[in-house]
Amino acid sequence: MSVMTFPFPEAASGWKLHSRGKVAMAGLIIAESAIFTIFVVAYLFYLGKSGTGPTPREVLETPVFYTACLLSSSLTIHFAAKALEGNRGRLFLGLWLLTIALGSLFLYGTGQEWRRLIYQHGLTISANLFGTTYYALVGLHAFHVTAGLLMLLIVATFSLAGRMGMKQHKRVEVLSMYWHFVDAVWVVVFTVVYVLGR
């Protein structure tokens, strides 16, 4: 069996479509946004409906410093990707490790907050509706930060081994899309939990 031949003019030379990596990451971000939306809706729906304490007003403290860490990591990853595109490997590695450090600091902050809530205020996931929705929403976000950090670490490992070059800048851009998304979600979670929720 042979394939039919096509009596058509030669391929239009200007034929170019979107990068599939970026389209797929955009798809993943849309899907993840829907998941977060449901958790945010549940959080807002159950605000003030807990039968027993503690309540958000009593125990939550706004994590300004750690939020600043996470948000600024969006800037560092952006400039890291730019540095890679401009073939400045050392600058890339420096900014990349800084991004990882800022992300890890944020996770440490979340851990500290949870520790305080659990040991000082007795707020666990099964304590009341606030506990259930709070740990689910913030935990889902922390899970995404963790997943992002793991991927960042893989890139850092390659970079330390000298395997990251301009060729990879498209891939790094896709990863940085994900990291920006994790940051954007935090803006929403922060607003819902620490601003509107109190």
Place this chain on the structure above:
Amino acid sequence: MSTNAMTIPAGNIEGRVWVDTLHQWLTTVDHKRLGLLYIAYSLLFLLVAGVEALVIRVQLMHSHNNLVSPQVFNRMFTMHGTTMIFFVIMPVLFGFGNYLVPLMIGARDMAFPRLNAFSFWLTALGGLLLYFSFLGGSGLYGAGNAPDVGWWAYAPLTARAFSPGHSSDYWTLALLVSGFGSIATGINIIATVLCMRCPGMELSRMPLLAWLYLVMSGLVLITITPLSAAQIMLLIDRYLGGHFFDAQAGGSAVLWMHFFWIFGHPEVYILIIPAFAFMSEIVPVFSRKPIFGYPVMVAATVAIGFVSMSVWAHHMFTVGMSSTSNSFFTITSMVIAVPTGIKIFNWLGTMWGGRIQFKTPMLFSIGFLFQFLIAGLTGIMQATAPFDWQLSLSYFVVAHFHYVIVGGIMFALFAAFYYWYPKMTGRMLSEKLGTWHFWLFVIGFHLTFDVMHVTGLLGMPRRIYTYEPGRGWDTLNLLVTIGAFLQGVAILVFVANLVISYFKGERAGNDPWDAWTLEWAVSSPPPAYNFATIPVVTSRRPLWDEKHPEDPDSRYE
């Protein structure tokens, strides 16, 4: 076959052929093989879910029957619904999408072949998890085995107190895992359609099937995910002592309903849009006319996608919502009938004045058109909140959604099987067995589901285990059961046709239906690389242009 190929001692290969074949199928990343795996997997589950349906029907055949225990009955309708939606129709649609989309847009494979394989194995694992519940669902408490909470698993039925053991957990995990598979496939189809089209294949020149799968995949991203989120919450409730759906701690059972139906209703459109896609490819070919109103079809599909996300609470009229909500969801549910009606008119417009060939794919397509129309009409009836208050949770609803899923989606799927089987195997399906399959299934279908509307109107509630004699339901239920068995026989004829034609069917050649889309340009079955040279297209019907160089479509675009 080349004659100067290197000679290999025959004995060395002979013994390992089946191991190699198995290894190739298990490790494949080829979109066509994965498509066939999806289809084979879903056919297997179709038989399982069909047997479950027959158990339900035999139990309801006459009053005071006790063929199975009430517990087993609950498991049967739960497993039938869950299996049919998540492990028959979803995978078979993804199977066809996997197989056809890259071929139709002139690509060599999906955008992410390995992700594609990963999605399939996630779905496969999900199905195994669901059925493993028969063995492992009792858990430490020794209570229950298969899930018995209904396919929508309303709270608080799924709470630890009412669903001990692990059966509900298997249900949750199965849907979560296969949901991740679906989301990954959705992303993959979107990336394939947007990034892998061959030169000249503008979005406005794509076959409608590719367009409709694009919309369907977008819906998958937005609406399967709320189900995943709700399942995660349910797991938190069951394993970490959370209170999302725990009414005693202030949690809300109604919130679960909202979350479930935010997924559940668009899910119906996820299932029906590929059925529309098959219709939009098959009806034109057997009417010998290009599709009528291509841009309107695309617009109507996108419109259905949008509106479908704001109709979910019409499943919840009886819960007691505010009259504003009731009015809103009544109106949106009726609005969605408009783009759907446009589609039906477009298929009729395609057939109008065409030279219609009544081959088996076309028979099933015409069956689809009639039955889907009736399904849509009973849908409008139930979109009206006061009418729904009367008939919600009755057999009328069961009849309505089976009209959509069997009368609509299954008929479109059978049409697709008869239409693309020659491409997938290189052999034609038997027209004679196909005609038998069609008529047996049509008669069985109408006997079952037309009559079911009447039992519903007479007040028979869904999911009841048995009923009192003398309510006028006995004869009708017997008829429904007879119809169900006729459909079972028709399915066996279909399976026999698939098997017999694979070995004895007439050779198909590249293009048995004289069709116009790119998949018919390659051999049947297509080579692993699809296209030896990537084609270039200049119109919506590249094969028409090739067969009729004197009057190509491109002249009119």
